[in-house]
Amino acid sequence: MTTPPIAELSDRARDVFRTAVESYLDSGLPVGSRTLSKISGLNLSPASIRNVMQDLEEMGLLAAPHTSAGRMPTDHGLRLFVDGMMQAMEPSVEERATIESRAGEAGSVEEALSNTTAALSGLSACAGMVMVPKREPVLRQFSFVPLSDGKALAVLVGDDGSIENRVVDILPGMTPSALAEAGNYMTAMLAGGTLAEARNRLAQQISDERAELDATARALVERGIAVWTEDGDNRPVLIVRGQARLLDEAAAEDLDRVRQLLDELEGKQEIARLLERARDGDAARIFIGAENELFALSGSSVIAKPVRAMDGRVVGVVGVIGPTRLNYARVVPMVDFTAATVARLLA
Template sequence: MSAHTPMRPESPGGLIETDQRSREIFRQIIDGYLTTGEPVGSRNIARLLPMTLSPATVRNVMTDLELAGLIYAPHTSAGRLPTERGLRFFVDAMMEVGNLTSDERTRIEAQMKAAATNRTLDATLTEASALLSGLSRGAGVVVTTKANARLKHIEFVRLDPARALVVLVADDGTVENRLLALPPGLPASALTEAANFLNARIMGKTLGDLRREIAEHRAEMESELDALTAKLVESGIATSSGPSTDRHLIVRGQANLLEDLKAQEDLERIRLLFGDLETQTDVIDLLSRAEAGDGVRIFIGSENKLFSMSGSSMVAAPFRDAEQRIVGVVGIIGPTRLNYARIVPMVDYTAKVVGRLLDSGR
């Protein structure tokens, strides 16, 4: 056993109290993994360290790091890779987040402003997703809540005696259609009356705003409309789907994930990740967890059920509208060896730029 205090598996934070060489050796293993994806051996580490240590001493420290659950030996390799637990510890306790270069800031602002000029919110967010993908070489993802779109017009179109189409037109030009079951015996005039009632109150409001207003002025609505028409109004603005399917997911740059594959298991991992990305509901649910705080959230590997098989990570940050309400999330998905220190400020800055564009009305 090495002379320094070993770290117990249940307490990886013990690394903070140990000597500097443990931190430096662990950092070299992390740096090697994030740069190349390859295991790092004791001889290479000994050459790279800022202090003079023999390979044997390095191996002793690596043994303690392995006992702490922070690194492991893949297959029969003499080198070590960080575990997901080790990556989490590095991200939370040791990572020094870098700053974006002025060129990167300028590129993000210029591309987003160009996309926002005379284009729909959907097109602007698609550009944000593509931009993050290009900057990171991962997959750029954006999720936004449909209910947060500012509405301009609503229309009811009867399909048959039992069904109608609710057409919601947002002020950015996007259109959403919802299928609505009609109450038995509803006269044709009720569809026109319900649309007129809502359109008199809809301009500039979100569906959530409209629902709250109708609930607060229920007596007024019931005095203006007959019972069946009033029921139609409430059904037309109800959330017709759950929180996940009421959100819109944009993914760009999946092909980037096929680059830099080093082994057959990498290809299998990416195949599994592509399957994850096709399960839109789960991706949206995961992205929605990033709304829990103001800053950037990092999700690593099997910490999340979605990525438990593919061993992938996601860095995500929420963005806000003019009223400072969180209305969506931008992020990057890629392998666990993402350059977190570089990607965190990139995602954070892009979220802020998107928010500023929303604040200025694009």
């Protein structure tokens, strides 16, 4: 169904529709004509409001979940509201301070990103998420620890104190001394650069035949570099925080939907692909309900904003996942502000 443009709505229909949507987003409950006549300044009788709501239902903008219930906006109705009627509310001074203070807490970059995401989740009452490329640490030390015949643990220590481990294949029967030789060589020759720089430097050393290694140790060094660069290229940092905030009082009436959403949040590769769709453009993208395949079954919405560096490059995506009835006018600017904060964090 195609969402009708706002111009097709009469002034009366537009006022009734906006008031019905705002009431639903505030309470999470379908709203009836009598309720609207009491809580709004429409100056219309319940019968007149009911007739207008019937017209809006026929246009696909409102729907009644049950015969005796009031009406609630459809996904198409929410799209019309978000694109043409919503008046954004800038984050308060307190909300801005909360996000900035969590981003500025001591720790690694990933810890700061996690803290910032948690702050966004708490303020928006949604699950917060951030995706950025895997940051390459400046290398300090390499070592190889034998695990079993044919396997070793490659250990990388970064200048920031971070430690990462990978299991690598080695030739059967490779001695501990050969492992130590390869680790010492990598530490001596490659420390002080990133993985990409280390890979280029190593390739040049071998090409010039200046790498003082035998063939076995050389193969291990090459593998030790490759296992990180291959993994880093294909594994962006994706942080999701605040899933428990999706279990609010209103969710108790729709536990199947919430269970479905929590199951979907486990599929981080799918979430990463969804966030990739928000990289183009400057404004936040809003995916409502069935507009995205991943969260179609749970009836959830996603608000995502690209994070841009000073030179305009997209260096990540920040967003939230919540029910379709979330407060878009408040949350969209909050996601915008968080994206700007993360951009400064990654600068």
